[in-house]
Amino acid sequence: MSRHSDEAPMRARVPADIERADRLAFGMSGRQLVILAVTGLLLYAAWTAVATLVHPLVFLAGAMPPAAGAFLLAVGRRDGISLDAWVLAALRHRRSPRRLVPADMPVIPAPAWVQTTAGPGDQLPLPAPLRLPAKGITGHGLIDLGSDGTTGLVAASTVAFGLRTPGEQNGLVAGFARWLHSLDGPAQIVVQAQRVDLTYLADRFLAAAPGLPHPALEEAAHAHAAFLEDLAGQRELLHRQVTVAVRSRRGAHHTAHHATEAVRALAGCEVPARVLDGPEATVRLAASLDPTAPALTPYAPSHGGEQR
Template sequence: MSWVQPVRIPADVEQEDRIVGGFTARQVAILGGTGGFLYAAYLLVGDRMPLTLCAAIALPVGMLGVLLAIGRRGGMPLDRYLLSAIRHQRSPKSLTSAPEGIPPAPSWVAARSGQRPAPLRLPARGLTGDGLIDLGPDGVAAVAEVSTVSFALRTPDEQDALIAVFGRWLNSLSGPAQILVRAERVDLTETIATLVENAQGLPHPALTAAAHEHADFLANISARHDLLRRQVLLIIREPSTGANGRDAAAARALRRLEEAARLLSACGLTVRLLDSQATSALLASCFDPTAPPLPDGEFATPGEVITRGDRW
């Protein structure tokens, strides 16, 4: 008879393993490196200096090593936080879209001395006609919008069925996939205007009054609250290899997205591939998430010539 012993699995699956006395390998390396440095320094200068002076010098160094090992800032280990701060301080702050590089200023221009702008390196190189994101040497990515279902209102049997279908899709994955849940602002101005306009054609005065009351209710909510809506995105990425790697990667990404749509349809979910204009608007909104979304008529598609209609 075999006994099954339960094992605790942390909620954070990316949590580092603790190997010695509750410390991770990174913490052990920092503490061990600090102790080794202090021991080597004592062997070099310990015979030439008083013991109290050696202890006074070693105490701040040891405390710094302990802080770097166990300290955290904003949920991040202190050593990684300091490295990120140093990297941010040394990185250029002015970036511009120039894949070919920043040319030097002409000699006849009285340019001010200072840090020059650096090229803006983005993982997305462009968009294809069917809305796929070109990642350059990293392949392509397909972005689809997924509808949602109410899990809490389902019966236990229905919940088990939804989990089983979702598990089958996870087990069928043959490449990288990302589920992104984002929130964006909602502007009800057009909805309210359409509701008021259509209320005039309703067949009964009571329906017209109810439509106006609902429009006032929506306007009151918009004035008092910042309305948000959640958007669930499924991103499928495929690497490109070989001479015809980009086209093959695009075909694989679309095929995997169709398979996901077929499997997730059993959960009542709808998977819709974003076209080129919707993907462009999505990427633009990522640069300024707090800004309201641009109207469809005011957003240029990739390769479209932007003209100005006003006369000078």
């Protein structure tokens, strides 16, 4: 037994508000202060304009709803984001087109002789072109994000953390913490659970069974194929796919260096990892956009060009 087996497991506290804006005054951020200050100035301007015509109590009663709305907009939160950002996103979504089509060129309006209304005052909106953040994938596996830089993808495995001794767990946590502290740009860890289909594996065993050199091996192959079919029928098997995405705006070489450093740092945590090349990154990105689609077959890029 390791001499560190009696160590207490390491605990690292991760704050849930690491992206919280700086508090400038009265425990409020600059955005909240701007909302309240603009509302106060507007109400003060309205009072100076109608002070000689409206009783103060009447004006106070009329000013309470906008003041309360501004306060709620400034300090309220919904789904983890500030209420003003949520309202702006809702308005943007309301005004954005509902139907998007993949097109390299702008959508041409329909001719005048084409009926585009379902009834009086019911104008059918035209589809808009679909604009994805990713502009393309290079032959080295870097995702081109345009003005947002490039992103490298790293495929990682998992670690049986609960089966380790406390000393080993502390070493894994320390190694993972070193990687997190070494980051100087955005990084994201995506874990996807995918269903495992054992039918293909069982069919391969059945197809190869007649060619085995001994009847006992053929019988074992049939038994193993039956076991796989029975296992697939009784349980829902899942496979976890872990992808680490690192992004940088300093150029493709800097992004590739970040991806390589992530592989090296994760290896210190006993996590097997590798940088995805162009075809593998294409398959991984397509699977993340449509998890229910069948797996794609990687294809080789043409002379390091982009795959779109």
